[in-house]
Amino acid sequence: MAQETYERIRSNPKFQQFVSKRNKYSIVMSILMIIAYYGYILLIAFDKPFLATKLSPGMVTSIGIPMGVGVIVFTIVLTWIYVRRANTEFDTESEAIIKEAQQ
Amino acid sequence: MNSGLKFLYAAAAVLLAGAAGMAIAAGADLGQTQKQATNWTAIAMFAIFVGATMYITKWAAGKTKSASDFYTAGGGITGFQNGLAIAGDYMSAASFLGISGLVFASGFDGLIFSIGWLVGWPVITFLMAERLRNLGKFTFADVASYRFAQTPLRTFAATGTLVVVAFYLIAQMVGAGQLIKVLFGLDYIYAVMLVGVIMMMYVLFGGMTATTWVQIIKAVLLLVGATFMAIMVLFQFGFSPEALFSKAVEVHAKHDAIMGPGALINDPISAISVGMALMFGTAGLPHILMRFFTVPNAKEARKSVAWATTWIGYFYILTFIIGFGAVVMLTQDPAAYYVPKMIDGVQAVGANGELLWDGLKGGGNMAAVHLANAVGGNMFLGFISAVAFATILAVVAGLTLSGASAVSHDLYASVWRHGNVDSATELRVSKITTLILGVVAVLLGIIFEKQNVAFMVMLAFTVACSANFPVLFMSVLWKDCTTKGAVAGGSVGLVMSVVLTILSPAVWEAALGNPKGSAMFPYASAAIFSMTAAFAVIWLVSKLDNSVQAQKERGLFADQLTRSETGVGAASASAH
Numbered sequence: 001m002a003q004e005t006y007e008r009i010r011s012n013p014k015f016q017q018f019v020s021k022r023n024k025y026s027i028v029m030s031i032l033m034i035i036a037y038y039g040y041i042l043l044i045a046f047d048k049p050f051l052a053t054k055l056s057p058g059m060v061t062s063i064g065i066p067m068g069v070g071v072i073v074f075t076i077v078l079t080w081i082y083v084r085r086a087n088t089e090f091d092t093e094s095e096a097i098i099k100e101a102q103q
Numbered sequence: 104m105n106s107g108l109k110f111l112y113a114a115a116a117v118l119l120a121g122a123a124g125m126a127i128a129a130g131a132d133l134g135q136t137q138k139q140a141t142n143w144t145a146i147a148m149f150a151i152f153v154g155a156t157m158y159i160t161k162w163a164a165g166k167t168k169s170a171s172d173f174y175t176a177g178g179g180i181t182g183f184q185n186g187l188a189i190a191g192d193y194m195s196a197a198s199f200l201g202i203s204g205l206v207f208a209s210g211f212d213g214l215i216f217s218i219g220w221l222v223g224w225p226v227i228t229f230l231m232a233e234r235l236r237n238l239g240k241f242t243f244a245d246v247a248s249y250r251f252a253q254t255p256l257r258t259f260a261a262t263g264t265l266v267v268v269a270f271y272l273i274a275q276m277v278g279a280g281q282l283i284k285v286l287f288g289l290d291y292i293y294a295v296m297l298v299g300v301i302m303m304m305y306v307l308f309g310g311m312t313a314t315t316w317v318q319i320i321k322a323v324l325l326l327v328g329a330t331f332m333a334i335m336v337l338f339q340f341g342f343s344p345e346a347l348f349s350k351a352v353e354v355h356a357k358h359d360a361i362m363g364p365g366a367l368i369n370d371p372i373s374a375i376s377v378g379m380a381l382m383f384g385t386a387g388l389p390h391i392l393m394r395f396f397t398v399p400n401a402k403e404a405r406k407s408v409a410w411a412t413t414w415i416g417y418f419y420i421l422t423f424i425i426g427f428g429a430v431v432m433l434t435q436d437p438a439a440y441y442v443p444k445m446i447d448g449v450q451a452v453g454a455n456g457e458l459l460w461d462g463l464k465g466g467g468n469m470a471a472v473h474l475a476n477a478v479g480g481n482m483f484l485g486f487i488s489a490v491a492f493a494t495i496l497a498v499v500a501g502l503t504l505s506g507a508s509a510v511s512h513d514l515y516a517s518v519w520r521h522g523n524v525d526s527a528t529e530l531r532v533s534k535i536t537t538l539i540l541g542v543v544a545v546l547l548g549i550i551f552e553k554q555n556v557a558f559m560v561m562l563a564f565t566v567a568c569s570a571n572f573p574v575l576f577m578s579v580l581w582k583d584c585t586t587k588g589a590v591a592g593g594s595v596g597l598v599m600s601v602v603l604t605i606l607s608p609a610v611w612e613a614a615l616g617n618p619k620g621s622a623m624f625p626y627a628s629a630a631i632f633s634m635t636a637a638f639a640v641i642w643l644v645s646k647l648d649n650s651v652q653a654q655k656e657r658g659l660f661a662d663q664l665t666r667s668e669t670g671v672g673a674a675s676a677s678a679h
Binding site for chain 1 (some may be wrong): 211214215217218219221222224225226228229233330344345348349352359362363365367368369370371374375378382402404406408409412416417419420423430541661662664665666668669670671672
């Protein structure tokens, strides 16, 4: 039974579009994460003095600290943005495709 | 005295020598510690925790009737609960005490370290979470072997699981033994036995339901305790991080150097390699992956990673504040928290007549524990100590459950009995395996007591990213992947990651005691080579594989893809 449903789902052009759209989105999000993380790591490897620069003259806090906390916050926010879209928009589309196949 | 000297030596080697690998490994290990006075408050709090969790285990035991209940809590955990449990698995004692200790010792470097541990989560969310949920049932081998020959692939996946679990277990058991000496003032051996026995009771009787709830309770206690500490620290400085940093720079021995990157990352190859191990290793840890099967559907699976990421990220920000808080607040009362620097039996005196101090009592990783005392007195110290120890207990329970499911579900039920086995028999085998693993864990704890196990967690991550992750990733996402390719590539990754790690400075020099500079593999982590090799071999062998079996496996990809993308036909939550 599942076999037939799979075939019907696959033959629906909407399914192909849906998969490629969602995969594209996942890949873009993964790349953003990789850029943020490795960017930060490579900055540490190649330009330590920059990260140790003070936020403003007379301050103790260095640029690297808000940047580092920023990477943590970015990670959390990026994850939620993806999950929000996947759990609403993508799931609605995929449910519609499954329903069509089961008719 | 001998262990004290050893600790100082280890601390000096690890924190001052500056090799990236050693410093990174330090964050994941507790090192040798000295036994402190018996702390009855901490022991009482821990007893309350054990009492409460045993009560939960009794409740869970009533719900654990089938193999599915045992492995996945019947699939009835919500995304939010599972997120907390995953965060609990990840916020181990080593990351709480180790990262705050690293911040205490070097400031900024601790932040680099915690970012590395966090960034794997979005990648799991975007690429793996829902596919795992849609294809798997009990173990990650279910996912990887979906369209492949069961025997070779499950044998490989079970091996990968057991190797990762073994290294992780050693680090946890030794950590438990070292912690109990400082936190409770009890002997090493008690810790190992205590953890072994209590953990076995959770897993044996309560299966995944008990393991999950123990993990959730611990995660909540740890988050509440750490939040309280961070608030108390910030309160002292009018909630101004600048004021906190400014005072820390004034009193810290390294002064302004703690505001910038230090010795943690030196060469870019090590930096990227360690980053790969942390980022992709997370996506190959069997005790984390099995949690995706405890939720009812892909929607909840995604939610659980989002919550896990949130809690873990929040927790790392707290540990950063806690580390800086310890820098400032512990120096206000050195006699209470530091070991006096002794010369000829009297405390040494500096140039201006001030008393001189050596490291923290109980070792550098005790920064957070001493800070608990400084901000909340003896009761709160007891609370944090009990939570730190409970953390190990919960993580060990998760590891054991994951090892037991690899043996009973993958090796016994699928490889040995070819799937012809009823749920009751499989459940019995997993319980027997749990007993055996419990005994093995205790023995490993005893055998490795005097060893330097700083590299073990890093090694577990390296194996996970070089063996488990590539096989999982390619089998799910690449049509042309075949059984032969997956097993060959995964095996190459497994062997290479272990061998290169042994030849790296963190093991060859720091743990095995060979002279400095003699390590044949110069980088802090093998991941960049072993993970790349695993992917390359999977690709090459699969491409060259034109057997009938390979054709059949490629033919099955379309159905696998349809199921992984839509969840049609996915194992659903059992109805009871």
